[in-house]
Amino acid sequence: MGTSLDIKIKRANKVYHAGEVLSGVVVISGKDSVQHQGVSLTVEGSVNLQLSAKSVGVFEAFYNSVKPIQIINSTIEMVKPGKFPSGKTEIPFEFPLHVKGNKVLYETYHGVFVNIQPQKGKLTPSPVDFTITPETLQNVKERALLPKFLIRGHLNSTNCVITQPLTGELVVESSEAAIKSIELQLVRVETCGCAEGYARDATEIQNIQIADGDVCRSLSIPIYMVFPRLFTCPTLETTNFKVEFEVNIVVLLHADHLITENFPLKLCRM
Secondary structure: OOEEEEEEEOOOOOOOOOOOEEEEEEEEEEOOOEEEOOEEEEEEEEEEEOOOOOOOOOOOOHHHHOOOEEEEEEEEEEEOOEEEOOEEEEEEEEEEOOOOOOOOOOOOEEOOOEEEEOOEOOOOOOOEEEEEOOOOOOOOOOHHHOOOEEEEEEEOOOEEEOOOOEEEEEEEEEEOOOEEEEEEEEEEEEEEEEOOEEEEEEEEEEEEEEEEOOOOOOOEEEEEEOOOOOOOOOOEEOOOEEEEEEEEEEEEEOOOOEEEEEEEEEEEEO
16 A cells, blocks of 8 residues: 655766766655655755764854755756556656855765765875984873884875875884884864864774784885775865864884874875
């Protein structure tokens, strides 16, 4: 007796860009004929900002600024009131994806504190050479107690195409303490708020080990990290929110010393 409704999109990967046409069919199935008051289809796109648990109650002014930001909203009438026959009925549709006013159709993204429901970019390579020693470390309380070490390396670019890996190399020139592990830690930084204040939350979204044990000195260790598709998006910065990414090179020594070097990244989709 029941009637079911399903929406099928023609494009298999469901990836669209601003200005393209979204097309598909609405499928209505039922054992019996059914009266209806018309069928319309609405396409909505929004950015939803939400505070982390530790920020609630701190920035009361956020509650007005973090309401969903609507970037696309279109409705079309597909069928006027009437009756659907028994069996399956398919109603085709086409929707041009046009944004509202001067809004930008951001890439779909689901983070911890920022969700975007539907950007090609321009990329300039930015290679970075780095040297890590006890003297270059920040936020160290007892620098004199650290073992001596010298680590050099480079990242081929901190401006990264999101579909291509982050690459480079690292060389342990010397270290008084034995090395346990060398890891790459990818961090997503989400910031949201308004003029009264901002909440900033960093979340580790990927950690890969590039070396295990006390590595040979002066040996080149490749840096290679593929960006996880479900947890990354192009770097975004707007009035009310930002989504940024960083990579940490983490070296763990046997004396339980943890060495961390941070590099901000800019992700772009070409």
